[in-house]
Amino acid sequence: MNNERLxxxxxxxxxxxxxxxxxxxxxxxxxxxxxxxxxxxxxxxVEKLFEVEVERVQVVNVKGKQKRFGAINGKRSDWKKAYVRLKAGSEIDFAAGA
Structure with missing residues (x-):
């Protein structure tokens, strides 16, 4: 797969x-x-960026919420969420970069 895409x-x-x-x-x-x-x-x-081993990936398509801006009805954009399960012994520490 293309590294730029990843x-x-x-x-x-x-x-x-x-x-x-x-x-x-x-x-x-x-x-x-x-x-x-x-x-x-x-x-x-995830494997490339965080140098861990991925066991499983689950994805969820999240629907954008309906919002009202005064008299105008609007909608937030739909987006996608991924739950990534790591193999035993692997861990990602987001606080390490701070």
């Missing part, structure tokens, strides 16, 4: 209460990814 697949890690609970219980990490990313691309990108 660098663009992961948009950002999702750090929330739910994602930290999932990380602790299941060794899964949550990322916001491009809408056209495949599971294989996501796994390769």
């Amino acid at each position: 660098m663009k697949v992961l948009l950002s890690p999702l750090v929330s209460e739910k994602s930290s609970i999932v990380a602790d219980q299941n060794d899964q990490y949550t990322f916001r990814v491009t809408k056209d990313a495949t599971k294989r691309e996501i796994a390769k990108a």
